Amino acid sequence: MSHLELNLDGVEQQPLRTFTEKAYLDYSMYVILDRALPHVGDGLKPVQRRLIYAMSELGLSALSKHKKSARTVGDVLGKYHPHGDSACYEAMVLLAQPFSSRYPFVDGQGNWGSPDDPKSFAAMRYTEARLSPYAQLLLSELGQGTADWVPNFDGTMEEPKVLPARLPNVLLNGGSGIAVGMATDIPPHNLREVARACICLLENPDAGLEQICEHIQGPDFPTEAEIITPRRELMALYRTGHGSLRMRARFERENGDIIVTALPFQVSGAKVLEQIAGQMNAKKLPMVEDLRDESDHEHPTRLVITPRSNRVDLEGLMAHLFATTDLERSYRVNLNLIGLDGRPQVKSLPVLLAEWLEFRVETVRRRLQWRLDKVLKRLHVLEGLLIAYLNIDEVIRIIREHDAPKPVLVERFGLTDIQAEAILELKLRHLARLEEMKIRGEQDELEQERDHLQSVLGADARLRGLVRDEIEADAEKFGDDRRSPIVERAAAQALDESALVPAEPLTVVLSKMGWVRAAKGHEVDAQGLNYKSGDAYQSDTQGRSNQQAVFLDSTGRTYALAAHTLPSARGQGEPISGRLSPPDGARFVGVMMGAGEDLYLMSTDHGYGFICRLEDMISRNRAGKAVITVPQGASVRHPMRVRDPQHQYLAAATTDGYLLLLPLSELPCMPRGKGNKIINVPAARLKAGEEFLADLTLLDAGDSLTVVAGKKFKTLKPDEWREYLGERGRRGTKLPRGFQKVDILRPN
Structure with a gap:
């Protein structure tokens, strides 16, 4: 039997193996490309992109009033993302939680969860949201010819294929996802460090990993816990695109007590206390007398561990707790994302940044070309209007005496169809004597802008220089200091049972x-x-x-x-x-x-x-x-x-x-x-x-x-x-x- 046959009733038939193989491959590609992996351009998965775009369409800018989250979720589901509302809302919550996203896109109002229990957020009918100021890095150029538009799921409207990100958000906020046969785990990074690395690559496209890592020291999580992975391992991670890193809680000594002041990324203080208490109850931690949580608004993380006496080796005790609880945690890193060619691939840091810069330079080129086209079109119209003003009486006569004045104007003054249409659209108020001066002034300004745009588009170095200046400006506006210090330490070892x-x-x-x-x-x-x-x-x-x-x-x-x-x-x-x-x-x-x-x-x-x-x-x-x-x-x-x-x-x-x-x-x-x-x-x-x-x-x-x-x-x-x-x-x-x-x- 061939792979595809029609029986006597005209019903298509094919072997079950062929059908199931094609169906599963189609499903796999959908999960990989349209659900689980971020795009190198804007660093977003489809549901995140649709949430941000839908909020911008609702007018929920950083300067607007907050609106119910259910309004946003409803718009996303109805227009762009026909999936479950709970999954969509959870994606929105992750974009809003400052302890989950290094640079949140959503400014939430209400209960959006806590570091101890990220899933304790209120239902979407109770919370309100708007876009954060940082979101304009994705949206500010959207209407300027920078994005490719594709039909939504039912073909009634269009949505952007990729948002025109001004900074490499794929590194800044990172992301994780599980597709079919592959997964991604991209840690967040510091905006200023990544911006400097991008500028380094713009000025020296042949820069290697060592030069890039002079600027990017390592990941930067939304927590102040230490990254203890040695630099050589971080370099190997960035060189291959996959590996692992370790984070360790930070602690201080205060009146003989141990005060834990920062926990690793996505670690719950309540769970850590539960783990330590479990060891105490099992009599495996005799050197600890008391344990309590003193966290409050001023001190988001303050876990107090009281040793049994001042003779207890605090360093040894903490080393044991690091090894046996979530006070020290390992994170998998896999820089797997969808590239400009539309294919998923694990990329090294230099390749990832170079590919994003290619995306960014092309985005700026499209933006400038879009603006140049508009300027040239307006100059063309102004040229026609100026002819009309110089011959205003003749123009008025033609309009009064002819039923179809457009072809007459075109023939009489050598105008184009667009120019003639603009003249016919003039309002009487614009026939004032001063209007000619305004036209000439606007014409001069647009000619200067045209010359500038053409010079930038005609010189690759000037185009890259513009991209560099914009990255510097955005880094100055939105950048902040590193939160996760990088301190090289050996992995902690648990104490021998006899020592406990x-x-x-x-x-x-x-x-x-x-x-x-x-x-x-x-x-x-x-x-x-x-x-x-x-x-x-x-x-x-x-x-x-x-x-x-x-x-x-x-x-x-x-x-x-x-x-x-x-x-x-x-x-x-x-x-x-x-x-x-x-x-x-x-x-x-x-x-x-x-x-x-x-x-x-x-x-x-x-x-x-x-x-x-x-x-x-x-x-x-x-x-x-x-x-x-x-x-x-x-x-x-x-x-x-x-x-x-x-x-x-x-x-x-x-x-x-x-x-x-x-x-x-x-x-x-x-x-x-x-x-x-x-x-x-x-x-x-x-x-x-x-x-x-x-x-x-x-x-x-x-x-x-x-x-x-x-x-x-x-x-x-x-x-x-x-x-x-x-x-x-x-x-x-x-x-x-x-x-x-x-x-x-x-x-x-």
Whole structure:
């Protein structure tokens, strides 16, 4: 079947695929060209252009009285834009909101929304509007032959295809839109900076991006928040036409409080407060005590953040808030617009400005040509009138005596049809003697204007000079200072979770069955706590609530959990295996807490051990990490905190009554492994289970050592236990009779 056929009834037929493809492409082009993307000439989308033109047709200039917005919307919908009234009114609201548009086109009266809630504007039957003074930059030349006119949707009237903008509004107010398969996000810019860049390009058409960016520092939003994107990224953005930029709120310090005075573009203060309050309620922001909004008419943005104490690092706190709330925000930039060729394209800044200047020069040329045509036409008419005045009696006679005087006048005085018609249209009052002087005066003025217009139109340099002068005048009249300062800063980083938790003293208790709990304070009787039936005390450690609790299991693996997340010691806790994934059959033998650089003695009952830093044992993995290698048949001993490895001694005793003391410095410090031999236990006895390491303890030089064997105990003073000093890995010295079965070594 061909792509287009007629059946017997004369009905057009075509494949569904062909029809749907054409229909969707037509719809896509409509959305792109007639709805979503702005034109490079006036920087407006069709609905915005129609709103501004309709308001000018209603006489709503900046000097007129405000009229109901519903009047404007009704005219736009009825004459030019047959779409929904709510969408049309919302487009009008955006043109009026000073916090949405850098240079608003509409001067609104009534409730037009607020920065906290831009969509809180009143209905169009309540608000009133007129054009702002800035709108004349689009409309002042409209009736001077500068615009192409196209029929409206029903063909009953005409509307301008593009308004004759005197400045590149596409950059000044920016815009955003989503079409089919493409989108646009053009940030606003400062009028004075853009005007200087345009003048630079007029004077030097070959100017590159670097020269243009000497004038355009970057976007300029309707807010005083900082643009923190580095200059090299802004240059890359302007070079390619797409990229992103970041804005950050500005704050001050006042009596120890943080005062946020400016928010990023389109960020709601109420939402920021909600985000901060959410972190406070989740106890993720302990350094903040109070939060309030003191914004008023004099201070449109004044958010007060009260820190918990004057010791709080305000810079660190704000960096965290920048990273976790809308106090810092990223904006996409995509300079996608409809060019002079009628096609959408992403353009670099130099190309965009050059194309707009081409549009502007052509607009001024058309305006001057339109005026020149009118001047020449008037001079032609005046020439005929002057002939009439010089022959007034003859003219009157011809008019009185002939029924059709026009052809007679044309033939008698060599006039054109236009001149003859102008003579016949003269009123009697204009036959006064002084009228000839007025004609000659007007003729002289128009001849001077004709010569000036012809000289400008005939010289490209003079034409561009006129465009430059007009841009300078408009920049002087409507320009203002930059609002968004550009301050290069690194992107903010959120604080680590441990830094957000108050550093309160905490005791973590581990039971033999692997249940864990945390009690506030360090004065806790861990062994006296209530345990489940069949369970008992295993281990405890002291630290801070903002630290990690590190658990050691019987296979030599370590695991870490944030201490502040552990259940309270008011109950019996919870099984630690519910939050971790230890190997089958493993049991937990110890728990550690402290700073990352704290040292712990890791050992097995086969007499091997080493010193390990706590940070080397921390793992974010539920399955933990292997730290100490456990020989077959050996058991992992409880870890011991090391205070000073260079001056402490290690006492080791076997179950057969051998005691050995050695300087702790003889053991290596390593992140993982089996360790070195501390005390020598014969391999045969280890294998048979007849002897193994009974206990280890750490001593300072002045400590005494108590040896416990069953119900007996013996205390060795420093000069006594020094007799047991030896080299690492030796068998040690046999204890006296009665202490052959050592249970515990305890420093005093």
